[in-house]
Amino acid sequence: MRGKWRLTFQVGFTYIGTVIGAGFASGQEMLQFFSVYGKYSYLGIMISTFFFAWLGVRMMVIGARLGADSYQEFNRFLFGKRLGEWMNHLVTIMLFGVTVAMLAGTGALFEEQLGLSFHLGVWLSIIFAYWFNLRGLDGILSVNTFVVPFMLGFMLFVVWMGLQQGEVGPLWEKLPIRAEPHWLIATISYIAFNLVLSQSVLVPLGASIRDEVILRWGGWIGAIGLGIMMLIGNMVIQWHLEEVLLAKIPMGWVIAEIGKGIQLLFLLLVWGEILTTLIGDVYGLAASLRKWVSIRTTWLITGIFLLAYLLSFVGFSNLVRYLYPLFGYCGLGMVFLLVVRRMPSY
Structure with a gap:
């Protein structure tokens, strides 16, 4: 029984780690998709949490029932053979785009927050992600089980520090500072973006575990954990919204106000969360390609990293602001079919 609960939490933490990458951990996603919409951001977070739980579980269970070792079988089931192939190509492009964003995020983290070389951050991330990718799903489960609880605990500590310093304002009265797109459209785009990319890990994870009780509980644990972290991140950013509006790493700016030691610990955790998403995305890309x-998997992973490195100079905040919403709109069809399609039988 203890082993089942351990595996359940591993599934939940892996779900969280797959979603929380450079954009989330740095605060850029919260800023662009939620915080700028003031009081409506909290409604968006509640809606996102529910759909992450419901649809994330459906995705894993479908993966288990299909015995799918990559997202290709999953998309063929949802869209049919012909459209499914087009969707597989789109997901491959999206995964690569987010891989580029993850590397750009590590570069921005090292450059803006630590005063170190952009290239140093990128290459250290490539080395660690490469090593974990060679371990397959076991590597993904192990790194998420280690990093995610620390990140959740740290975010709870940050919000506690904010409460102690009296930074809490009337958050429910905050007015939006961005009108377009509508907050609900931004929320739906965020849900679609993260779900369509999570399939690269959640689908083969479901096929690997196959125990639907573990998958369902793990999915809900992951979604609730995501909801808590989204709520905390949004609150903290809204306390300092004017100051962090143009920052590449908004949460890094906030943490710097607490103290240097705490800031370094936070940046280490952000880097760890970037690695969890980077590892998952490259794993899904390699499995599909x-x-x-x-060609050998080692050469395939090497090629993915080298090409992503060359494109990472576009800039992290630009990628989050323009590329992520575009990917979200592209994923709406998958979310709709995931809602209406009848579950397959074994």
């Missing part, structure tokens, strides 16, 4: 090209 292996079906199209017949």
Whole structure:
């Protein structure tokens, strides 16, 4: 019984780690998708949490029932053979785009917050992610089980410090500072963006575990954990919204106000969360590309990282602001079909 609960929490933490990457941990996603909408951001977070739980579980269970070792089988089930192939190509492009954003995020983290080289941050991330990718799903489960609880605990500590310093204002009275797109459209885009990318890990994870009780509980644990972290991140950013509006790493600016030691610990955790998403995305990319090209996995992963490194100079905040919403709109069809499609049988 203890082993089942351990695996359940591993599933939940892996779900959280798959969603929380450079954009989330740095505060950029909270800022762009929620915080700028003032009091409406809290409604958006509640809606997101519910759909992450419901649809994340459905995705894993479908993966288990199909025995799918990559997102390709999942998309063929949802869209049919012909449209499913087009969706697989789109997801591959999206995963690569987010891989580029993760590397750009590590570069921005090292450059803006630590005063170190952009390239140093990128290459250290590539080395660690490469090593964990060679371990497959076991590597993804182990790194998330280690990093995610620390990040959740740290965010609770940050909000506690804010409460102690009397930074809490009437958050429910905050007016939006951005009118377009509508807050609900931004929320739906955020849900679609994260779910369509999470399939690269959640689908094969479901197929690997297959125990639907574990998958359902793990999905809800992951979604509730995400909701708590979204709520905390949004609150903290809204306390300092004017100051962090143009920052590449908004949460880093906030943490710097608490103290240097705390800031360094936070930046280490942000880097860890970036790695969890980077590892998952590259794992999904490699699993998909292996079906199209017949080269060794090590060379395939190396090629993905090298090309992503060359494109990471576009800039992290630009990628989050423009690329992520575009990917979210592209994923709306998958979310709709995930809602209406009848579950497959074993």
